[in-house]
Amino acid sequence: ITILGIESSCDDTSAAVIRNTTLLSNVIASQEVHRKYGGVIPELASRAHQQNIIPVIDTAIKEAGISASEIDGIAFTRGPGLLGSLLVGVSFAKGLALSLDVPMMEINHLQGHIFSHFIDLPDRELPHPRFPFLCLLVSGGHSQIVLVKDYAEMEIIGTTIDDAAGEAFDKCAKVMGLPYPGGPVIDRLAKEGAPQRFKFAKPSVDGLDYSFSGLKTSFLYFLRDEMRDNPDFIEQNKADLCASLQSTIIDTLLNKLVKAAKQYDIDEIAIAGGVSANSGLRNAVAAEGRKRGWNTYLPEFKFTTDNAAMIAITGYFKYQRGEFAPMDIAPVSRIGDFSKTE
Numbered sequence: 001i002t003i004l005g006i007e008s009s010c011d012d013t014s015a016a017v018i019r020n021t022t023l024l025s026n027v028i029a030s031q032e033v034h035r036k037y038g039g040v041i042p043e044l045a046s047r048a049h050q051q052n053i054i055p056v057i058d059t060a061i062k063e064a065g066i067s068a069s070e071i072d073g074i075a076f077t078r079g080p081g082l083l084g085s086l087l088v089g090v091s092f093a094k095g096l097a098l099s100l101d102v103p104m105m106e107i108n109h110l111q112g113h114i115f116s117h118f119i120d121l122p123d124r125e126l127p128h129p130r131f132p133f134l135c136l137l138v139s140g141g142h143s144q145i146v147l148v149k150d151y152a153e154m155e156i157i158g159t160t161i162d163d164a165a166g167e168a169f170d171k172c173a174k175v176m177g178l179p180y181p182g183g184p185v186i187d188r189l190a191k192e193g194a195p196q197r198f199k200f201a202k203p204s205v206d207g208l209d210y211s212f213s214g215l216k217t218s219f220l221y222f223l224r225d226e227m228r229d230n231p232d233f234i235e236q237n238k239a240d241l242c243a244s245l246q247s248t249i250i251d252t253l254l255n256k257l258v259k260a261a262k263q264y265d266i267d268e269i270a271i272a273g274g275v276s277a278n279s280g281l282r283n284a285v286a287a288e289g290r291k292r293g294w295n296t297y298l299p300e301f302k303f304t305t306d307n308a309a310m311i312a313i314t315g316y317f318k319y320q321r322g323e324f325a326p327m328d329i330a331p332v333s334r335i336g337d338f339s340k341t342e
């Protein structure tokens with residue numbers, strides 16, 4: 001089975017080809033236009049998707065070494081994301097599915113992040129988590145602990161009540177005057193810094209839920225106070241600030257993940273989403289796993305942030321179940337609980 005995946009939910013236009021679970025190509029066009037605004041401008045994003053989508057899909061098919069007629073189904077991101085961006089991918093998927101006379105699969109972007117763990121590379125199989133497993137899904141818009149029971153059945157057992165972890169990274173980076181997106185920049189700077197140097201309040205939220213908006217505020221106030229005495233405070237302490245901030249976020253994430261693992265008695269633990277690229281988080285999850293006897297699954301770097309390979313693999317599983325999308329399907333910007341199909 002050969003599946004073409006299309007992802008256009010935010011600011012990356014991506015297309016990928018998968019044959020069964022093996023990735024044949026994964027092309028990503030990242031939009032640079034947003035950088036100078038310090039965030040994604042929706043109107044510019046949809047316009048860039050419109051320009052990128054044909055060359056990106058064309059390249060993905062070429063790099064896979066197949067012809068379009070070999071495609072058995074088309075998987076596309078239906079949501080959540082920016083409506084104007086999603087529309088470009090959804091419309092293109094419909095047009096192509098009609099012309100090739102193949103079925104379409106609508107994919108939830110967040111399920112895509114999770115199922116990126118089931119992609120294999122042409123030269124090697126990757127370790128796949130066994131069901132049921134827990135997935136810490138940490139991205140720019142979401143921070144959740146998901147109990148994944150099966151390819152089609154999952155349950156969100158913890159979620160952020162305000163900001164996502166990636167948002168906390170990005171907003172705190174902005175406060176320090178670092179470029180967007182701030183997560184990778186903080187990751188890099190943190191490597192040179194002392195994580196115990198500054199202490200920031202950790203949120204106390206019941207159960208398995210997260211909260212990150214308080215951290216952002218306390219970080220802002222802390223810097224404001226310090227800069228009153230020393231205007232160069234940020235410049236002089238950048239690495240320590242990044243390391244301390246990152247370690248606060250990681251401790252918070254791990255704390256609930258450990259709690260969830262105990263509560264559900266599960267030792268298959270995966271992480272996914274853009275923040276799962278964070279080297280500190282990866283090291284911390286691996287170390288915690290060794291201590292607790294978990295089997296830990298850290299995604300390949302190229303599958304952490306948005307990509308179409310994760311959409312294609314999720315589409316492959318839907319194709320096998322015969323779950324096809326109707327031609328009048330529309331994108332949705334928000335999906336309350338992605339574990340339930342509407």
Ligand code: ATP
Binds near residue numbers: 113139181273305
């Ligand atoms: P969602 O998946 O929730 O819809 P999104 O698709 O915009 O949101 P992703 O592409 O999965 O999010 O992830 C982007 C986020 O990951 C950004 O917030 C970015 O700062 C963060 N990120 C990427 N690399 C790192 C890193 N090395 N350390 C920390 N954060 C990172």
Ligand code: FE
Binds near residue numbers: 113
């Ligand atoms: Fe994403």
